[in-house]
Amino acid sequence: AQSVAQPEDQVNVAEGNPLTVKCTYSVSGNPYLFWYVQYPNRGLQFLLKYITGDNLVKGSYGFEAEFNKSQTSFHLKKPSALVSDSALYFCAVRDGNQGGKLIFGQGTELSVKP
Amino acid sequence: GAVVSQHPSWVICKSGTSVKIECRSLDFQATTMFWYRQFPKQSLMLMATSNEGSKATYEQGVEKDKFLINHASLTLSTLTVTSAHPEDSSFYICSARSLTGADGYTFGSGTRLTVV
Numbered sequence: 001a002q003s004v005a006q007p008e009d010q011v012n013v014a015e016g017n018p019l020t021v022k023c024t025y026s027v028s029g030n031p032y033l034f035w036y037v038q039y040p041n042r043g044l045q046f047l048l049k050y051i052t053g054d055n056l057v058k059g060s061y062g063f064e065a066e067f068n069k070s071q072t073s074f075h076l077k078k079p080s081a082l083v084s085d086s087a088l089y090f091c092a093v094r095d096g097n098q099g100g101k102l103i104f105g106q107g108t109e110l111s112v113k114p
Numbered sequence: 115g116a117v118v119s120q121h122p123s124w125v126i127c128k129s130g131t132s133v134k135i136e137c138r139s140l141d142f143q144a145t146t147m148f149w150y151r152q153f154p155k156q157s158l159m160l161m162a163t164s165n166e167g168s169k170a171t172y173e174q175g176v177e178k179d180k181f182l183i184n185h186a187s188l189t190l191s192t193l194t195v196t197s198a199h200p201e202d203s204s205f206y207i208c209s210a211r212s213l214t215g216a217d218g219y220t221f222g223s224g225t226r227l228t229v230v
Binding site for chain 2: 034036041042043044045046088090100101102103104105106107109
């Protein structure tokens with residue numbers, strides 16, 4: 001079965017510092033991986049996805065993610081964090097065998113302090 | 115870009131009543147709609163998957179008679195919480211996938227349901 005894991009419930013960084021939000025995956029076949037961000041009482045906003053191609057994927061709001069097949073990871077990164085980046089981040093994998101539903105990690109709360 | 119309009123954004127209802135949540139795809143055809151439930155600061159739990167014109171597929175443990183899903187057109191899907199109880203209070207989110215797929219999923223803004 002497809003799954004993703006976000007090992008950190010919370011990540012704290014200072015504004016201006018680089019940030020990393022971790023995600024590892026377990027899939028059979030080629031992984032279709034996604035990152036989403038959620039602000040309080042709102043739906044999910046798409047950040048980026050990996051389907052195929054370059055391992056470094058660039059997305060919205062200056063975020064990027066690196067697909068690492070050998071480590072089965074898809075960590076989200078940003079070179080310089082902003083206070084406004086503080087939110088809940090979800091990694092997800094598409095389940096190709098179940099109608100294309102997304103399977104989400106447990107989420108990581110990012111807190112960026114001034 | 116693709117937009118999914120979800121209404122209402124919040125609703126308070128009395129125990130025993132029913133509540134309908136609508137999700138409309140505004141500028142694309144949503145052949146598949148996913149309905150999620152989310153508890154505070156937790157992940158999204160998939161409740162059901164619906165395809166236009168056919169019955170929804172419910173995840174294990176989700177009561178199909180309590181959470182009625184209708185996907186009668188390519189632009190509208192509804193979730194009705196029947197005979198609501200306080201334990202049904204939660205944040206409900208829909209997500210639409212288009213005919214072309216394009217591996218894109220567009221999420222509604224969510225509905226905060228409080229049952230009193």
